[in-house]
Amino acid sequence: DGGITQSPKYLFRKEGQNVTLSCEQNLNHDAMYWYRQDPGQGLRLIYYSQIVNDFQKGDIAEGYSVSREKKESFPLTVTSAQKNPTAFYLCASSIGRADEQYFGPGTRLTVT
Amino acid sequence: DAKTTQPPSMDCAEGRAANLPCNHSTISGNEYVYWYRQIHSQGPQYIIHGLKNNETNEMASLIITEDRKSSTLILPHATLRDTAVYYCIVRVPLSSGSARQLTFGSGTQLTVLP
Numbered sequence: 001d002g003g004i005t006q007s008p009k010y011l012f013r014k015e016g017q018n019v020t021l022s023c024e025q026n027l028n029h030d031a032m033y034w035y036r037q038d039p040g041q042g043l044r045l046i047y048y049s050q051i052v053n054d055f056q057k058g059d060i061a062e063g064y065s066v067s068r069e070k071k072e073s074f075p076l077t078v079t080s081a082q083k084n085p086t087a088f089y090l091c092a093s094s095i096g097r098a099d100e101q102y103f104g105p106g107t108r109l110t111v112t
Numbered sequence: 113d114a115k116t117t118q119p120p121s122m123d124c125a126e127g128r129a130a131n132l133p134c135n136h137s138t139i140s141g142n143e144y145v146y147w148y149r150q151i152h153s154q155g156p157q158y159i160i161h162g163l164k165n166n167e168t169n170e171m172a173s174l175i176i177t178e179d180r181k182s183s184t185l186i187l188p189h190a191t192l193r194d195t196a197v198y199y200c201i202v203r204v205p206l207s208s209g210s211a212r213q214l215t216f217g218s219g220t221q222l223t224v225l226p
Contacts, residue, residue: 042216090155103155
């Protein structure tokens, strides 16, 4: 079955540690996205990538980093510089010219 | 992207049609209406989109008024699994070679009651 996988579903880290969230898709989609969702709120874009080896900052990129070495993979690193990292993180992908985005199940990160 | 207004919550009896309204009075001529939903603690799911004609797919129907200032998402036979937050988004579709973010507002919490 084609789809987007994110792992792990729940992640706990101590303050000051970097953590990397995984996102893999086998839909052959060109574009991939990382969003953050806080309780009771909508989505905010962190980073997006249109093609391999290229990515752009979204609205709230500070404290985050990404890489896009393969079409299928778009990992997100939450660095210690991110002031409020506890959130629900969602990865999505879309065909380059299509507007429907397909989302993964999300990773809930808790930093204490 | 045009601003949208949705009621914060709605209830619907199981098996009945759920009609979710969205106002987008500032919509411009080249903007489409998109609907997504998000079940609690899961990723959002694309439902349907349209420009000015009514649209139907296996999940839902989208009715857009003639002046395009509002629309209604219809789930014809709601089930308990349709309980979710439904988001109405108005935006210009992607141009060639570009990728675009989705901006979700607060949406409508639909609760399907047994």
